Amino acid sequence: MMMNKILFILLSVCFVIDFSDVSAQKNAAARYEIDAKRIGVSPVDKDALPRGREFIRLDSTYYVGWMYEGIYKYDRSSDYLGYKNAIRPLRKAFNLITKDYGKAFKRLFATPQNYMDNQSRLGDLYEIESALQLCYNNIEMPDSSMALLDIIDSYNLQKDFFGTCTERAWLYHRNRFFTSDKFDFLKNSIEENEKMAFRWCYKGFERIQKNQGVNDYWFGPHQSDDDRMMIDHNLAILHAYKQSYDSAEYYYKQLEAGGRISWGNYAELQTEIGNFDLAIQYFDKRQIFREHGLDEKFYYVPTLLVLKGNPKAAIQMENKQITQSGSTPGFGWYSIALARSYLYDGQLDSCEFYLTKAANFKELHIGTTLTQSQYEFTINLLKVQLIDKKTAQLKFVNRGWWYNLKDLYNFVALKIEKYLNAYVVVNQMANNPERKRIVYDLFCNESTVSFDESMCLLKDFSNSYFQNKYNDYQQKDKRLKIQRYFKLFCTKLSFENGDYAEATKAGEKLLGQSIGSNSGDDSNPNIVDTATEKLFLARLYEVLANSYGKQDNTSRQIITTNLFFDQYPQLLPFSDVPLKMHLSTEGVTDEVTTKVMDDIRRCHIQWADAAAADATEVQVQFSKKGKLYEARIHVISPSGKIIVNRQQMVFKDAKGTGAELALRFFGKGGNIEWEPN
Numbered sequence: 158m159m160m161n162k163i164l165f166i167l168l169s170v171c172f173v174i175d176f177s178d179v180s181a182q183k184n185a186a187a188r189y190e191i192d193a194k195r196i197g198v199s200p201v202d203k204d205a206l207p208r209g210r211e212f213i214r215l216d217s218t219y220y221v222g223w224m225y226e227g228i229y230k231y232d233r234s235s236d237y238l239g240y241k242n243a244i245r246p247l248r249k250a251f252n253l254i255t256k257d258y259g260k261a262f263k264r265l266f267a268t269p270q271n272y273m274d275n276q277s278r279l280g281d282l283y284e285i286e287s288a289l290q291l292c293y294n295n296i297e298m299p300d301s302s303m304a305l306l307d308i309i310d311s312y313n314l315q316k317d318f319f320g321t322c323t324e325r326a327w328l329y330h331r332n333r334f335f336t337s338d339k340f341d342f343l344k345n346s347i348e349e350n351e352k353m354a355f356r357w358c359y360k361g362f363e364r365i366q367k368n369q370g371v372n373d374y375w376f377g378p379h380q381s382d383d384d385r386m387m388i389d390h391n392l393a394i395l396h397a398y399k400q401s402y403d404s405a406e407y408y409y410k411q412l413e414a415g416g417r418i419s420w421g422n423y424a425e426l427q428t429e430i431g432n433f434d435l436a437i438q439y440f441d442k443r444q445i446f447r448e449h450g451l452d453e454k455f456y457y458v459p460t461l462l463v464l465k466g467n468p469k470a471a472i473q474m475e476n477k478q479i480t481q482s483g484s485t486p487g488f489g490w491y492s493i494a495l496a497r498s499y500l501y502d503g504q505l506d507s508c509e510f511y512l513t514k515a516a517n518f519k520e521l522h523i524g525t526t527l528t529q530s531q532y533e534f535t536i537n538l539l540k541v542q543l544i545d546k547k548t549a550q551l552k553f554v555n556r557g558w559w560y561n562l563k564d565l566y567n568f569v570a571l572k573i574e575k576y577l578n579a580y581v582v583v584n585q586m587a588n589n590p591e592r593k594r595i596v597y598d599l600f601c602n603e604s605t606v607s608f609d610e611s612m613c614l615l616k617d618f619s620n621s622y623f624q625n626k627y628n629d630y631q632q633k634d635k636r637l638k639i640q641r642y643f644k645l646f647c648t649k650l651s652f653e654n655g656d657y658a659e660a661t662k663a664g665e666k667l668l669g670q671s672i673g674s675n676s677g678d679d680s681n682p683n684i685v686d687t688a689t690e691k692l693f694l695a696r697l698y699e700v701l702a703n704s705y706g707k708q709d710n711t712s713r714q715i716i717t718t719n720l721f722f723d724q725y726p727q728l729l730p731f732s733d734v735p736l737k738m739h740l741s742t743e744g745v746t747d748e749v750t751t752k753v754m755d756d757i758r759r760c761h762i763q764w765a766d767a768a769a770a771d772a773t774e775v776q777v778q779f780s781k782k783g784k785l786y787e788a789r790i791h792v793i794s795p796s797g798k799i800i801v802n803r804q805q806m807v808f809k810d811a812k813g814t815g816a817e818l819a820l821r822f823f824g825k826g827g828n829i830e831w832e833p834n
Contacts, residue, residue: 187216195221200228200284209246220257223250224285231288235449235485237521240292247289254282255308266315269375283318290324295486295523299328300340316372316380322361323387329354330395331526334591347590354395361388386417394526397426397602398594402635420444421453425602428461431638431682433689437461450523451487452478459494460607463501466691466725469826471498489520490527493535497607500543501692503727503825505550506834508543512536526603531595534585535605541582542613544575549731554816556761582614597626598634599642608642609692612649620654637682641671645697652700661704668697695725702734715771719795722773726800726824735763737772738822744779749786749811753779756815762822771795775822785809792822805829 191212198208209225216222227247234240255262261275262282286305293301306321329343333350337343344350365381372380393408405426412418424439440454440461455478459471475495482488496511516536522528548571551564558564586592595604596611615623627646634643644667652660671685671694685693698721705714718734729736742754758764765772776791786808792801801824808814813833821827 184216184218188219188221191215191219191221195225198225200225201232205229218253220250220253220281220285223247223253224281228284228288231292234292234295237296237519240295240521244289244292247285247292250285251282251289251305254278254285258282259312262312262314265312266375272375279318286319294328294331295521297529299332300342303328303340303342315368316376317361317364317384320361320384320387322357322364323391326354326357326361326388326391326395329357330391330398334528334530334589351395351399354391358388358392358395382415383417386412386415389415390417390419390422393426394422397422397429400598400635402426402430421457422602425453425457428457429600429602430636431600433461433464434686437465437689449485451490451525451527453525453527455487456490456494456605459498461689463498464607464692465689466695468498468502468727471495472502472826484518486521486523489515489518489532492518493532493539493605496539500539500546501725501727503546503730503820503823504827505543505546508539512539512543527605530585530589531605534582534589535610537578537582537585538606538610538614540578541575542610544571544578545613546731547571548575550820553730553761554756554819555759557759579617586614598630600636600639607692609696612646612696615646616649616653620650624650624654641667641683641685642693645693645700649696649700652704657704657707660700661708664697664701664704668701671697691724695721695728698724699728699732699734703732706734719771719773722800722823723794723796723798726794730761730820730823730825735761736823737763737765737769738775739765739768739772740775740777742777742779745781745786746779747781750779752811753788753815753818756811757819760816760819762819773800773822777818788814788818790818790821792824800824806831808832 194208195212198204200209205225206229209222209229212219212222212225214222223246227243227245227250230239230243231247234243258275258278261271261278265272265275265279286309290302290305293299293305303325306319306324309319310321329350332340332343333347333354335343335350336345344353362385365384369381389408389411393405393412396402396405396408409418409423409426413423420439420442421444424436427433427436427439437458440458444452444454455475459475462468462471462474472495475491475498479488479491479495482491492511492515496508496515499505499508499511515532520529520532522532548568551567551571552558555561555564558568586596589595591603595601596606596614598604599608599611624647627643627650630643631640631647634640644663648660648663648667651657651663670683672687687694698717702714702717702721705711705717714734715737718729718736721732721734722729722736740757742750744750768774773795774793778789780787780789788806788808790801790804790806792799794800801822804821806818806821806827807830808817809832814831817827817831817833
């Protein structure tokens, strides 16, 4: 019996050995065939997917077929589901290549021959790992990305082809506001996570220095230049976030000298320190970005154009970008930027339309440190601002609105809507550990809201608290060109607190500092750039006009209101101060045009009976063709500036037309052929 068992075991072992040998030979033949067939076909080619599936059928234990399928799917992904579907074959390919060649990668630099023999496999590993890591990052799985980097680091590669140190630094910075409760690799505060990001950058420098000599021998004397600049790029961003602007500038200059600067990131630094004209110039420089991802230029430049008082250019720019990019990642951010542009042009219906589009779009925050929480916060804050403007517009188009039951109902409904939206925004801000940096600091390069939106939010909070905070900023913040914005906040908060005399005093002082006798002196950081900071000047004139009005100083109120109108006419209908206007008409006079004129005169405008030196001149010419009417509008401010130049508007009847025309007196945009909603 014992002999039979021994014989059976021996026969079984021989069978397994023989079967394994046959199987190995079959696998070797299949892999040889796969390697031959992949020549000339890239994993991103249109034939890569069927070719990859063919490779999997030939040998499903070989990584190549899975690599082709995964990279093909990754390259064509532009939404959550696409990246999710690409992960499975990429992960399979990664597991198989590390299983079969992990030992070879660990011995990669044992001899030059060893490196040459495995160079193509290393290239495949790089493609697989890079695509897989980006898939993880694009659907917010940074812990899985970190695990990949751990495996790559376990090979102790002499040269860090994968940039593991810079990738780790990015993951810490990108997820700095989370804690270890969310992802195990993180620390428990923003400060600790930022320290880890810096630590990995410096560790990268240490690795480069440690292997400098041997890598120079293997790859040439400049082999480490790109590796260093990858770290410099991260350090520039980290120092800017830390508000170490001189250090950030140093690293950006290093990158510029090496031809590796990201002009978009550098533009964001210029925005943060108040060089808005330079920021626009740098954003316009050629950028390299992934096809299916956010191009931050098309989010931030429209915001700068709004600050510049040119929301119409922002609308044109953003509509073109949305048409070109379609519903790919970035569409949500572009929709927010377009909504903001419409908001500041007085086109509230279009603003609401694009805010709704953004809210309903599943955005992926690809190639950016912007996050979903910022996305939602920005939408909700703009909604609050929109509701404020809707309420102001209701009052503007009918100065006797409180006698109208429909207007009263709409007013109450808007107040309730604002309360509900403001409650959401307040909770989002309260639960955001970064609120100081991206809301209070103003112009932070990681922020997605403008100073004006921050002011809209904070004025409804504790005025004394934020007055103290922005007085403190004036003592501690190093950005000289941003100081005037802190002063503007304090002036606005004084007004909101009912201290009109203090608001007037502070506003007049700030105005004198901003556009004093040395106006045009670029070396003086106190002097406002009148070409790019029109929104700042408009808000300053607005608070002064309102303060003078509360103190019955009519003459100064008229002067500052006219200056406000010259700077940013679209904002004036939504302020509490009426503009003095003289209105003249010509052309068709019938029942429709008479009703239109009656509705115009009901608007919250200070009508002058005759042309006066301090009154804006408005000319309206009516004509009729068939059933359609045409109004041509021409508006000239008291300073002689043409605000509206023969703008055309075509309408069918009087319903809502008077209110729309009155808003267009203030430069509001809109379709030539107009119909009420």
